[in-house]
Amino acid sequence: MIEITPQLLPVLSRWFPTGSPGPGALAEHVLTTGAGHWWADRPDRPRVLAVSCADHVLLRGDPSVLAPDALARFADQYVETSARFWPALGSAFERVVPWDRMLYVHQAQAPVSRPRTPRGVTVRRLTPADVPALADLPSGHAWIHASWGGPAGLAASGHGWAAFGKGGRVLSVACTYFLGSAYEDIAVVTAPDRRRECLALACVAGLTADVQARGHIASWCCSRDNRAGRLLAWTAGFRLTREYVHHATGRALARETRAATPVPAGHRPRRMRVRSINSS
Numbered sequence: 001m002i003e004i005t006p007q008l009l010p011v012l013s014r015w016f017p018t019g020s021p022g023p024g025a026l027a028e029h030v031l032t033t034g035a036g037h038w039w040a041d042r043p044d045r046p047r048v049l050a051v052s053c054a055d056h057v058l059l060r061g062d063p064s065v066l067a068p069d070a071l072a073r074f075a076d077q078y079v080e081t082s083a084r085f086w087p088a089l090g091s092a093f094e095r096v097v098p099w100d101r102m103l104y105v106h107q108a109q110a111p112v113s114r115p116r117t118p119r120g121v122t123v124r125r126l127t128p129a130d131v132p133a134l135a136d137l138p139s140g141h142a143w144i145h146a147s148w149g150g151p152a153g154l155a156a157s158g159h160g161w162a163a164f165g166k167g168g169r170v171l172s173v174a175c176t177y178f179l180g181s182a183y184e185d186i187a188v189v190t191a192p193d194r195r196r197e198c199l200a201l202a203c204v205a206g207l208t209a210d211v212q213a214r215g216h217i218a219s220w221c222c223s224r225d226n227r228a229g230r231l232l233a234w235t236a237g238f239r240l241t242r243e244y245v246h247h248a249t250g251r252a253l254a255r256e257t258r259a260a261t262p263v264p265a266g267h268r269p270r271r272m273r274v275r276s277i278n279s280s
Contacts, residue, residue: 028178092253173189174186219241
């Protein structure tokens with residue numbers, strides 16, 4: 001798979017229907033924010049197309065045309081695709097773990113009680129001044145701003161809320177993770193020592209109000225095994241819409257070659273340099 005530039009992607013984006021909740025909003029997020037990458041099996045009339053952001057991938061097309069090493073760059077990521085791609089995933093990586101997921105959609109009419117904020121905690125919308133506080137999040141929580149390209153991107157986006165404690169420490173963050181034209185798929189993370197204080201619920205309540213004010217609908221995805229996440233979603237006014245499966249990939253079994261620079265979609269180069277890269 002080679003990276004292609006997005007000039008003609010509004011045409012190619014028919015591969016990824018617009019106005020979809022959950023992971024379907026990923027492609028629109030990349031088109032809107034530029035925080036992500038587009039991949040194809042070839043630059044001219046691609047038969048396989050993928051879009052990646054943070055550690056999530058949407059993969060579409062005809063898997064029968066793929067070389068054994070074509071998917072190597074998607075090692076250690078979460079891939080959402082149709083069942084026809086599953087054999088290709090299985091032969092491309094040392095480990096492929098199917099992960100049952102649940103997709104919730106916010107219901108404006110659902111009864112939701114605004115939680116009381118603990119003393120000494122402020123819950124508010126993120127601003128550009130909050131970059132240092134977001135950058136100080138533990139490394140295990142840095143994924144929360146990955147879909148915006150990092151702390152600065154999320155802080156400036158206007159699509160995040162946080163609970164702040166003593167010294168300006170971020171205790172909980174809720175944000176739009178993938179921004180779509182109709183739906184905004186949200187994510188939330190809370191410091192382990194500040195759970196069970198309804199901080200996540202307070203942040204989600206502020207965020208969903210903003211999403212509604214933008215004329216969008218919030219969606220929420222979590223693992224079927226994530227009981228706490230499912231309970232939080234329900235309490236915040238989200239209701240289960242459907243279930244799906246994405247696959248967590250391990251280390252690639254083969255090395256991959258790629259174009260030295262992204263190739264404009266629809267362009268057929270006379271000559272292309274390739275180089276081997278580490279797939280892990």
